[in-house]
Amino acid sequence: MSQTASQGLCLSDILDNLDCTELLHSLDGGVLLLDDECRIIFCNRWFIRHTGLSEARIIGHTTDSLFPGQLPPALRDAIESGCRLRMGRILSHQLHKRLLPLWRRAPGGEQMPLYQSILIKPLSQSNLTLVQCLDITNAVKREQHLRASERVLRLERKVLELIATGDSLEEVLLQLCNTVETLVPGASCAVLLPDESGRRLIIKSAPGLPAHFLQRREGLSLTAEGTTCAQAYLSRGLTICKDVYQDSHWYHWREHAKRYNIAACWAQPIIAAYDEVVGVFACYPAIPGAPDDSQRQLLQRMSHLAAIAMERHKRTERIRFLAMHDPLTGLPNRSLLNEHLGRNLRRAHRETNQFALMFIDLDGFKQINDLHGHDAGDDLLSVLSGRITEQLRGTDTCARIGGDEFVVMLETVSTPEAAEQVADKLLMCLSRPVIRGQLQLQVSASIGIALYPQDGTSADALLTRADDAMYRAKALGKNRWHRIA
Amino acid sequence: MTTTKTINLLLVDDSRIARLSLSRQLKSLGLDLNLLEADSADAAESLLEHQPADIALIDFNMPGRDGLELAQCLKARFPELRMALVTANIQDALALRAREMGMAFLPKPTTAEQLAAFVCQEA
Amino acid sequence: MELFSPDEHDLIVELMNLGVGRAAHALSQLVNDEVLLSVPRLEFISVPEAQAAFRKDLPSFLAGVLQDFEGFINGRAALLFPEARSLELVNAMIGEELSADEITELEQETLAELGNILLNHCLATLANQLKQQVQTDIPKAFSVSAADLPSTLSLYDSDNENTLVMLVQIDFSLRHSALRGYLAFIIDLRSADTFVTALRSYLAELL
Numbered sequence: 099m100s101q102t103a104s105q106g107l108c109l110s111d112i113l114d115n116l117d118c119t120e121l122l123h124s125l126d127g128g129v130l131l132l133d134d135e136c137r138i139i140f141c142n143r144w145f146i147r148h149t150g151l152s153e154a155r156i157i158g159h160t161t162d163s164l165f166p167g168q169l170p171p172a173l174r175d176a177i178e179s180g181c182r183l184r185m186g187r188i189l190s191h192q193l194h195k196r197l198l199p200l201w202r203r204a205p206g207g208e209q210m211p212l213y214q215s216i217l218i219k220p221l222s223q224s225n226l227t228l229v230q231c232l233d234i235t236n237a238v239k240r241e242q243h244l245r246a247s248e249r250v251l252r253l254e255r256k257v258l259e260l261i262a263t264g265d266s267l268e269e270v271l272l273q274l275c276n277t278v279e280t281l282v283p284g285a286s287c288a289v290l291l292p293d294e295s296g297r298r299l300i301i302k303s304a305p306g307l308p309a310h311f312l313q314r315r316e317g318l319s320l321t322a323e324g325t326t327c328a329q330a331y332l333s334r335g336l337t338i339c340k341d342v343y344q345d346s347h348w349y350h351w352r353e354h355a356k357r358y359n360i361a362a363c364w365a366q367p368i369i370a371a372y373d374e375v376v377g378v379f380a381c382y383p384a385i386p387g388a389p390d391d392s393q394r395q396l397l398q399r400m401s402h403l404a405a406i407a408m409e410r411h412k413r414t415e416r417i418r419f420l421a422m423h424d425p426l427t428g429l430p431n432r433s434l435l436n437e438h439l440g441r442n443l444r445r446a447h448r449e450t451n452q453f454a455l456m457f458i459d460l461d462g463f464k465q466i467n468d469l470h471g472h473d474a475g476d477d478l479l480s481v482l483s484g485r486i487t488e489q490l491r492g493t494d495t496c497a498r499i500g501g502d503e504f505v506v507m508l509e510t511v512s513t514p515e516a517a518e519q520v521a522d523k524l525l526m527c528l529s530r531p532v533i534r535g536q537l538q539l540q541v542s543a544s545i546g547i548a549l550y551p552q553d554g555t556s557a558d559a560l561l562t563r564a565d566d567a568m569y570r571a572k573a574l575g576k577n578r579w580h581r582i583a
Numbered sequence: 584m585t586t587t588k589t590i591n592l593l594l595v596d597d598s599r600i601a602r603l604s605l606s607r608q609l610k611s612l613g614l615d616l617n618l619l620e621a622d623s624a625d626a627a628e629s630l631l632e633h634q635p636a637d638i639a640l641i642d643f644n645m646p647g648r649d650g651l652e653l654a655q656c657l658k659a660r661f662p663e664l665r666m667a668l669v670t671a672n673i674q675d676a677l678a679l680r681a682r683e684m685g686m687a688f689l690p691k692p693t694t695a696e697q698l699a700a701f702v703c704q705e706a
Numbered sequence: 707m708e709l710f711s712p713d714e715h716d717l718i719v720e721l722m723n724l725g726v727g728r729a730a731h732a733l734s735q736l737v738n739d740e741v742l743l744s745v746p747r748l749e750f751i752s753v754p755e756a757q758a759a760f761r762k763d764l765p766s767f768l769a770g771v772l773q774d775f776e777g778f779i780n781g782r783a784a785l786l787f788p789e790a791r792s793l794e795l796v797n798a799m800i801g802e803e804l805s806a807d808e809i810t811e812l813e814q815e816t817l818a819e820l821g822n823i824l825l826n827h828c829l830a831t832l833a834n835q836l837k838q839q840v841q842t843d844i845p846k847a848f849s850v851s852a853a854d855l856p857s858t859l860s861l862y863d864s865d866n867e868n869t870l871v872m873l874v875q876i877d878f879s880l881r882h883s884a885l886r887g888y889l890a891f892i893i894d895l896r897s898a899d900t901f902v903t904a905l906r907s908y909l910a911e912l913l
Contacts, residue, residue, distance in 0.1 A: 186843045187826070190812070600720045603912045671727025672730055673731045
């Protein structure tokens with residue numbers, strides 16, 4: 099009994115007095131009542147509104163005769179079996195893209211087809227069948243949006259995982275390109291980074307474009323007259339070329355564009371911390387046009403992820419560098435020296451040739467520190483380490499292994515004399531004074547030489563030998579090299 | 584002058600009722616038939632070791648090897664055997680697979696006419 | 707339960723196979739691809755046995771479709787499968803690679819339609835072959851835990867003495883997806899006389 103019992107009315111009274119017809123007409127959804135011959139004996143106002151037909155036109159007809167040839171077989175069968183065989187049916191939108199020809203008005207006023215699902219329910223107390231038509235356009239749009247967002251999020255998650263697990267930068271950039279290629283069908287993507295000179299952009303990753311394309315493009319010059327990518331880099335904003343065949347900047351690349359199915363270019367700069375531009379993320383769609391809002395957002399998100407990946411990569415590289423190099427001089431430290439030494443031993447053994455190891459100790463360095471302070475000492479070390487590396491070849495190694503101790507490895511020497519000559523040169527450059535403001539700082543060096551394979555065939559043996567030789571040099575008066583005979 | 588030869592017909596179906604149904608329809612055709620029955624692919628193969636068959640009506644859905652798998656084996660061993668796939672799964676894709684194997688395709692429930700058409704097709 | 711003789715049981719399985727085959731045909735036309743359905747197993751059990759079977763054999767979370775029927779036999783039918791795989795089934799039906807973990811309301815409707823097509827064909831074929839009538843209500847999709855399944859099927863409301871459960875295993879093979887589900891028919895035995903008589907006369911003609 100409802101609360102209105104106190105007012106003398108009960109629910110069943112209310113329902114009895116309710117005009118059911120009016121109720122059906124006020125429903126937001128189509129309602130039809132069919133007889134056992136599938137003829138429509140009632141249709142509500144919603145149905146009239148959304149078919150554009152008058153009530154007089156509708157009543158008495160079957161849906162098939164109202165819309166001849168327009169109804170899919172599944173719907174016709176379902177109505178038949180509902181009315182005649184009393185079988186209830188649901189026809190879902192996803193399985194039947196088309197059902198009844200119903201129309202809705204879009205906000206702009208245009209007529210648009212209506213996404214619908216249909217329920218066919220034979221009524222148990224009569225021979226009538228209820229056909230209910232639900233407008234699910236909003237639900238469909240919501241779902242499409244939801245699924246689209248999910249797809250993007252999934253792909254982004256994949257990229258973030260790659261970044262988090264510290265995978266190679268190449269992997270991440272590749273995945274970013276693949277992601278956009280998946281979401282912009284027909285497009286190819288590329289990541290462009292500045293080369294060492296900082297004046298040209300080179301393609302770092304382009305999975306959708308053939309390998310020789312990467313090689314052939316020597317790089318885009320970063321000038322104001324450059325291509326879309328160059329402009330994006332310089333302007334720090336998304337730069338769009340809607341049609342490469344209409345754009346004069348693409349003149350030289352038209353052949354390429356034709357061959358690789360490139361019709362447009364969307365270039366998004368990759369911006370890292372402190373507003374620094376570190377590259378360009380480029381999307382090359384196969385049909386001309388500009389990106390829509392969701393595509394713009396996608397490009398932004400991808401370039402942001404690229405920035406994160408590159409930042410991380412830089413940091414990882416920096417950590418690796420610091421772990422292997424002396425912070426003051428930038429020279430390899432003991433760990434890296436050992437790596438190089440090990441590798442060189444194997445190589446020399448394979449190729450049966452000689453190489454040299456030199457222990458260098460600076461004479462009088464401690465006094466410089468005591469007299470002029472550690473800053474002076476540091477500066478001196480920096481300058482002197484530079485002088486050493488100048489004397490060496492690219493394949494040689496110079497490492498700082500202690501306060502004023504260095505180890506030089508000459509990758510290969512033709513004769514012992516060749517090593518001695520290098521040692522002479524080192525002595526000379528190390529004893530030349532270093533000007534520091536008003537001061538003239540001067541030290542000399544004691545160098546111990548050990549040769550492979552004559553003085554040892556293992557890392558330990560060679561290092562010990564060179565170390566001992568260095569002490570001998572010191573004992574013999576410093577400012578000289580010595581090799582233990 | 585034609586001599587009516589007894590047609591040896593093998594029914595393969597795991598359902599006794601289905602076999603009963605088929606044999607009833609076949610018997611109503613008034614042909615000279617020797618009906619053999621097997622309730623699985625394995626049973627069918629061992630039956631054919633000892634008894635010859637001219638025609639086989641094979642159910643698709645059986646536990647173990649399905650009708651098409653059996654047909655494959657039988658085709659290799661008895662190239663002269665005419666086979667039809669009898670099934671409730673009336674699908675174009677399945678019908679195509681059957682026809683590619685040189686089998687007829689008879690949807691369930693079978694009608695006497697369809698059976699007659701297939702059985703009497705013999706040259 | 708010994709309600710049916712082996713031949714009667716066999717006949718019911720054959721009729722189910724026919725119905726399921728028809729449903730497969732209808733589905734394959736809708737999804738435009740091969741759909742294979744088969745009935746590897748069918749058994750008649752009591753309500754307590756059904757409850758035990760649900761607890762034991764079914765996964766802890768189920769998705770399903772419920773549909774009432776009346777005519778030569780009265781009751782409620784449910785199509786059941788492991789919830790996690792219901793999305794896979796919908797995916798296979800609508801032919802899209804949905805990257806979600808959950809089924810949305812529109813997809814639930816599609817699942818309901820799958821159940822609807824299957825149940826309608828099974829019941830209609832049973833009725834047709836036995837020269838009987840049956841009517842079905844509209845389907846409803848649901849997802850519950852195995853513990854809540856009996857109440858969803860209104861098993862607690864039923865009079866156990868007079869309720870029979872027909873549990874049918876169904877194997878689905880759609881596109882590249884293959885999975886096993888269950889059809890549970892909760893039958894009101896008091897309405898079963900017509901069914902049993904029709905079954906027996908069909909058999910009598912055969913044998």
